[in-house]
Amino acid sequence: xxxxxxxxxxxxxxxxxxxxxxxxxxxxxxxxxxxxxxxxxxxxxxxxxxxxxxxxxxxxxxxxxxxxxxxxxxxxxxxxxxxxxxxxxxxxxxxxxxxxxxxxxxxxxxxxxxxxxxxxxxxxxxxxxxxxxxxxxxxxxxxxxxxxxxxxxxxxxxxxxxxxxxxxxxxxxxxxxxxxxxxxxxxxxxxxxxxxxxxxxxxxxxxxxxxxxxxxxxxxxxxxxxxxxxxxxxxxxx
Amino acid sequence: xxxxxxxxxxxxxxxxxxxxxxxxxxxxxxxxxxxxxxxxxxxxxxxxxxxxxxxxxxxxxxxxxxxxxxxxxxxxxxxxxxxxxxxxxxxxxxxxxxxxxxxxxxxxxxxxxxxxxxxxxxxxxxxxxxxxxxxxxxxxxxxxxxxxxxxxxxxxxxxxxxxxxxxxxxxxxxxxxxxxxxxxxxxxxxxxxxxxxxxxxxxxxxxxxxxxxxxxxxxxxxxxxxxxxxxxxxxxxxxxxxxxxxxxxxxxxxxxxxxxxxxxxxxxxxxxxxxxxxxxxxxxxxxxxxxxxxxxxxxxxxxxxxxxxxxxxxxxxxxxxxxxxxxxxxxxxxxxxxxxxxxxxxxxxxxxxxxxxxxxxxxx
Numbered sequence: 135x136x137x138x139x140x141x142x143x144x145x146x147x148x149x150x151x152x153x154x155x156x157x158x159x160x161x162x163x164x165x166x167x168x169x170x171x172x173x174x175x176x177x178x179x180x181x182x183x184x185x186x187x188x189x190x191x192x193x194x195x196x197x198x199x200x201x202x203x204x205x206x207x208x209x210x211x212x213x214x215x216x217x218x219x220x221x222x223x224x225x226x227x228x229x230x231x232x233x234x235x236x237x238x239x240x241x242x243x244x245x246x247x248x249x250x251x252x253x254x255x256x257x258x259x260x261x262x263x264x265x266x267x268x269x270x271x272x273x274x275x276x277x278x279x280x281x282x283x284x285x286x287x288x289x290x291x292x293x294x295x296x297x298x299x300x301x302x303x304x305x306x307x308x309x310x311x312x313x314x315x316x317x318x319x320x321x322x323x324x325x326x327x328x329x330x331x332x333x334x335x336x337x338x339x340x341x342x343x344x345x346x347x348x349x350x351x352x353x354x355x356x357x358x359x360x361x362x363x364x365x366x367x368x369x370x371x372x
Numbered sequence: 373x374x375x376x377x378x379x380x381x382x383x384x385x386x387x388x389x390x391x392x393x394x395x396x397x398x399x400x401x402x403x404x405x406x407x408x409x410x411x412x413x414x415x416x417x418x419x420x421x422x423x424x425x426x427x428x429x430x431x432x433x434x435x436x437x438x439x440x441x442x443x444x445x446x447x448x449x450x451x452x453x454x455x456x457x458x459x460x461x462x463x464x465x466x467x468x469x470x471x472x473x474x475x476x477x478x479x480x481x482x483x484x485x486x487x488x489x490x491x492x493x494x495x496x497x498x499x500x501x502x503x504x505x506x507x508x509x510x511x512x513x514x515x516x517x518x519x520x521x522x523x524x525x526x527x528x529x530x531x532x533x534x535x536x537x538x539x540x541x542x543x544x545x546x547x548x549x550x551x552x553x554x555x556x557x558x559x560x561x562x563x564x565x566x567x568x569x570x571x572x573x574x575x576x577x578x579x580x581x582x583x584x585x586x587x588x589x590x591x592x593x594x595x596x597x598x599x600x601x602x603x604x605x606x607x608x609x610x611x612x613x614x615x616x617x618x619x620x621x622x623x624x625x626x627x628x629x630x631x632x633x634x635x636x637x638x639x640x641x642x643x644x645x646x647x648x649x650x651x652x653x654x655x656x657x658x659x660x661x662x663x664x665x666x667x668x669x670x671x672x673x674x675x676x677x678x679x680x681x682x683x684x685x686x687x688x689x690x691x692x693x694x695x696x697x698x699x700x701x702x703x704x705x706x707x708x709x710x711x712x713x714x715x716x717x718x719x720x721x722x723x724x725x726x727x728x729x730x731x732x733x734x735x736x
Contacts, residue, residue, distance in 0.1 A: 178505060181493055187457055192492050198504035207505070218410050233492040240493055240500045240552070 151276055152299075152349075153177075153206050153245050156371055158364075159335070159354045160199055167359060168202045171368065175206030177247055177278075177352060181237045183230050184214040185222060190229040194237075208278065209243035213250035213260075222259040231266035238271060245276035247302070257292050268297040276300070278333075283308050283315045286330035293329045301329040302352055305344070306337035319343040338363060341370045407431055412456065416449050430455065471516035472496055475548075478520055481532045482541040491552050499553030499584075510584055511551035519544055526570065536570055543574055547581045556585035572604040579613070588621035611638055612646045612653070619657045632657050 153175050158167065160178040167176055178199050184191045201207065211234045216222075238246045248267070252260040268277060278300035285293055286303045293301055303325055308315050318324075322345055324331040335352035336344045344351045353367055405426045408415040415421065415431070418438045427435075434452065437444055444452065472490065479485050490496040499510040523541065530536050543559035550557055558581045562574035579594030592614055599610035615638050618631040635654040638646060 194507035198506050236493045
């Protein structure tokens with residue numbers, strides 16, 4: 135049965151508009167990326183959903199991001215889980231899904247990404263939210279999620295049945311598994327889970343970890359996207 | 373021996389798989405450096421445990437009170453809980469009144485209110501700006517407050533059940549429809565059947581709808597017309613709203629200069645009802661000049677004040693920043709001051725002197 139869902143998920147991929155091979159994450163900073171070439175797009179934090187006090191608080195983006203017309207724009211919605219693990223409610227699920235859907239509609243981006251470092255106890259909630267989002271936005275919406283590398287450590291995990299087009303393992307700030315993951319990635323290897331093999335996310339200080347064969351690379355900057363940093367990344371990631 | 377080796381090998385393999393598959397921390401966590409153990413309610417009640425000097429200042433303040441044998445009162449403990457909730461949620465709710473919520477309630481007192489749920493992202497307050505891919509505060513709390521108070525007053529005169537008031541409410545709904553930047557909705561002109569007061573209200577609602585819909589030329593013209601209408605209850609504030617519209621519409625140097633001049637001219641008129649709000653508006657206009665050196669100076673000024681005020685134990689800067697910056701930014705202004713300087717790709721050699729009569733005159 136998991137194979138069926140994986141196949142169904144992969145079929146969705148063929149119907150959605152895919153982002154370019156290089157995506158730059160843009161977080162909570164004013165940014166001017168009008169010099170980006172066509173082979174690169176922006177994945178910008180468009181809103182943040184904070185789960186706390188039994189509610190879901192939504193904060194939209196307040197920092198300007200300038201890109202030239204035609205640049206591929208991926209709206210990222212970051213979910214901040216509760217500080218202390220609690221049972222997340224149906225109301226929080228509904229509001230989180232609604233916030234993600236509305237962000238996608240308001241921003242009218244070319245693609246959508248959800249970023250949530252879900253705890254083990256929060257995976258059911260997250261899966262349900264993604265299911266609701268997919269149902270609301272339909273199969274033509276390119277839907278990506280970030281992933282902790284620990285989620286990618288086995289061929290069959292909860293990732294396999296998620297209704298998303300793309301899973302992006304974040305190969306930076308990996309915690310205790312960093313050494314093993316770095317060794318794997320520096321040698322050009324891929325994570326065991328097949329859903330974690332098409333795309334990779336690295337920081338500007340870890341570009342070497344993205345040397346393997348990937349359909350797409352996401353780059354996270356420590357600091358702002360200066361022209362110098364941008365040139366460096368574009369020259370390194372061809 | 374062989375079984376022992378097998379067991380050891382199996383254990384190591386299992387351990388390796390466990391490391392590969394499960395999230396884990398690099399070390400065991402016995403204490404927290406920045407805050408007391410959970411639940412924090414025990415700490416709040418005076419069970420301080422073993423205090424760490426590395427706790428955030430907000431926790432040390434609580435400890436200081438208990439150690440001085442001056443426990444927090446019930447009201448103070450509730451304030452602390454509110455503060456923790458604000459930090460946890462990133463929502464700065466230091467205003468006690470939910471004016472959008474109040475508007476939603478009172479509009480239902482007039483019959484046939486169309487059900488409405490606020491957009492979860494915009495909250496019927498923010499609008500999306502496609503050129504800069506960000507959101508801005510479009511309909512502030514004062515818009516909803518004015519609507520609530522005005523509807524109350526008009527209901528006292530004409531009755532919630534009257535057709536006139538229903539027309540008023542429907543027009544106001546159209547005004548607020550523009551708050552999250554959807555397709556513009558402008559109320560129709562008032563019919564002659566409406567009482568004169570409500571016709572004046574309608575002119576104001578139309579001007580406001582143009583403003584929130586981003587139709588700045590139409591808004592300026594409409595507010596200017598109200599400013600010359602002695603019979604309108606909105607005549608007194610219309611000049612300010614003309615300036616506010618010019619400020620919002622300002623996108624280049626020339627239009628920003630125009631907005632700044634209009635604000636200064638209004639201040640020169642010395643209308644005491646408009647002075648404070650126009651002063652704040654003028655500061656925003658100047659900040660919007662995107663004078664990079666001015667931002668840099670502002671951030672340095674803010675940091676100097678912040679450091680001196682933290683040392684002195686007061687934090688009035690936060691309140692003063694709220695008057696300068698849009699509401700959402702002010703909610704984390706203290707935290708972001710440190711980062712403001714990094715937003716500006718300017719060197720100290722490019723720093724420009726602050727304009728006379730502006731930042732230097734800022735009492736904070």
